[in-house]
Amino acid sequence: MAELKTQENDANVKKFIHEFANSEQKITDSLILLDLMEKVTGFEPKMWGPSIIGFGKYHYKSERSKQEGDWPLVGFSPRKTAISLYIYSGGANQDDLLNKLGKFKMGKGCIYVKKLSDIDPEILKKMVLSTMDFLQKKYGKLG
Template structure:
C-alpha cells in the first residue's frame, strides 16, 4: 500500500453521510494522540505511522500502522495484526462487526471509546515493534 498525495480535510469534506465525517474527526484526534503521528492518506484510508511487512512468500511493503476509512455503510478501523488478539476486548466494545483485520462501526457514540483506544494502542505498538511477518488472518489472541 502506498501513501497518496492529498489533503485529509479535503478528503473528509467529500465523505458521506455527515455522521461518517463527524466520527472521522473524532478518530483522527484519537489516533493522533495514540500514535503521535499526523494523519496521511493511503488511498481512501486515513493512516497513522507505518510498518514494514515481509511475508514468507517474499512479498513486502509498507502500510499504515493504525488507520481507518470512513465508508458509507460504516467506519472501518484497521487492525493490521488481526482482530484475534482483541477478541475478549471486542466482546465488550459495543455494537460492531468484524472482518479478519477490520472492525466496522456505524456510530462511535454507541461504543466504549476508551476500550477502542486501548485496542488501537496495543495494535499500533505491535505493528511498530519491527518487521511484521504475520498476515492479519494469522493473528491469535495474546496470552
C-alpha cells in the same frame, strides 16, 4: 513483483473526509477519529491509497510470498455503509478488548462500525495501542 496500489500519499486528509463521507454523522465521527488516533499514536494522519487514513507505518515482509512493503500501523475509512477501523492485529488480549468494544461487525482485516457512539472510545484507544505494540514486536521500528 507488482507495486502495491495502497501507498502513502500527500492528499489532504480533511478534504478527503468532507468529500468522501456520505453523511454529516460520518464526517463528525471521522474528525473525532482523526484527533483520537493522532493523539494515541503520536503520528500525523496520512492518506493511503484513495480512501484509507493511516497513522504511522511499518515495513512488512510476507511469510507466504515475496511480497513486502509499507503499511499504516492503524487507520480508518469512512465507507458508505460503515466506518472501517484498521485497528485489529490479533495480538495479545485483543479478543478480550473486542468483547468490550461495543456494537460492530468484524471483517477479515477490519472492524466496521455504523457510528462512533456505538463503541467505547477507551477500549478503542487500548486496541490502537495493542496493535502498535504487536506490530513493533513483530516488525521492529515503527515510522
